[in-house]
Amino acid sequence: MDGDTRWLTPDERSAWLSFVATVSLLEAALDRQLQRDAGMPHAYYQILAMLSEVPGRTLRMTDLAAITQSSQSRLSHAVSRLERNGWVRRRPCPDDRRSTLAELTEAGFAALAAAAPGHVRSVRENLFDQLDPEQVGQLRDICQAALRRLTAAPDAVVLPGACEAAPDAEATAG
Numbered sequence: 001m002d003g004d005t006r007w008l009t010p011d012e013r014s015a016w017l018s019f020v021a022t023v024s025l026l027e028a029a030l031d032r033q034l035q036r037d038a039g040m041p042h043a044y045y046q047i048l049a050m051l052s053e054v055p056g057r058t059l060r061m062t063d064l065a066a067i068t069q070s071s072q073s074r075l076s077h078a079v080s081r082l083e084r085n086g087w088v089r090r091r092p093c094p095d096d097r098r099s100t101l102a103e104l105t106e107a108g109f110a111a112l113a114a115a116a117p118g119h120v121r122s123v124r125e126n127l128f129d130q131l132d133p134e135q136v137g138q139l140r141d142i143c144q145a146a147l148r149r150l151t152a153a154p155d156a157v158v159l160p161g162a163c164e165a166a167p168d169a170e171a172t173a174g
Contacts, residue, residue, distance in 0.1 A: 026126055033122040038115035043068070044078055045119060048087060048112040051104035058103040060093060066157035087111050 008016060031042040038045070050067050051057050059067070065075040079102055082088035087108030093099035104112075128136065150156060 029126045030119065030122055033118060034115060037118040038111070040111075040115065043070070044082060045112070045115055047075070047078055047082065048104060048108055051088070051102060052109060052112055056103070057109070058101050061090075061100045061102055063157060064102050066155070082108065085111070
């Protein structure tokens with residue numbers, strides 16, 4: 001074995017395996033719910049959601065691929081399917097002829113809005129209902145600590161809002 005490798009401690013290994021299993025099973029549960037209730041995979045929901053979060057509901061395909069952690073070809077295939085549903089429209093980028101924009105249509109926004117309540121219910125049932133408020137804060141802090149390292153990479157693009165601090169409870173209570 002390599003003497004320079006900092007192997008995981010038993011505690012770190014247990015945390016790592018729990019994390020990997022949780023992410024995998026949660027992704028599968030969210031995908032099943034969205035397929036069953038909205039007729040779309042979680043990956044398509046994520047594309048619609050990311051487009052809904054940006055000004056003009058439009059992103060360059062390359063940026064959308066980076067945000068959704070998709071290859072260009074996988075994203076292109078997904079957007080083609082979303083176009084056939086009338087939920088996304090592709091158009092040339094006016095300031096860069098090499099780029100294509102993906103734009104969320106009104107029908108796509110309506111499909112997202114219809115799918116969102118079931119999706120949020122599934123997120124809550126499968127994750128947050130098992131946590132107390134302190135654990136939610138710890139989960140956020142842990143993820144943001146990891147994101148600080150991961151987003152330092154020059155090509156890193158992060159989901160909108162992922163690195164934001166929690167709203168101040170007193171500011172939002174009023």
